[in-house]
Amino acid sequence: MTLTHSLESTRWRRRAGPLDAVLSEIGQALQVLDGTVAHDRAYPAGPAKADDPVLSDDEARHAAGLMRVNHVGEICAQALYRGQALGCRDGSVRTVLLQAAAEETDHLAWCRRRLDELKSRPSLLNPLWYVGAFGLGLAASRAGVPYNLGFMAETERQVEEHLNGHLDTLPVQDDRSRQVVTQMRDDEIGHRTTAENHGAAPLPAPIRGAMRVMSRIMTTTAYRI
16 A cells, blocks of 8 residues: 555544534434334234224223323433433443433334324424433433433333333223333333442432423323323
């Protein structure tokens, strides 16, 4: 290789910079919001069967409202963890956050599919939820590794509580939604345990309370809009 050729190659070769990371996150956000983001695991409810129980209009409407809330929760979790990972300087913790985000894409696909089966739609405010959660995650990433993981653990703890509540209020015969929510709940427990095992620090009570208030606003709104 000549010196001239080597210089030319170096000139056109550049390292990925902050702009590349921003563009990558924008692309990921667009895929999350339009439902095309990649996912791996099979749908917990499996294919629909002819003998599946038929829900009344009110039951289907209620189940769809709960699944829309769950879908918004997964939109927020995806954005939250990616925001945290973008600002996290610890490689091992960044891997934990991105792995959790990757598993949340399965939940996104499952909730979207169940909404389709119920002849309903995702929240119209999903872009707003995503941007807000991403910003929150980016801010949380600056608190240091223990609190960064603590934020993840507390998020999963509160989501687990919501999902348990949904299992109590879903129509009794809605086995398909129940199978999806149960698998999501079990995954969230796994994410919380992972964060705790990596050194998550308990969050101060005011922050936990603020998270609950924001969650209540989101769930109440997403159930209908």
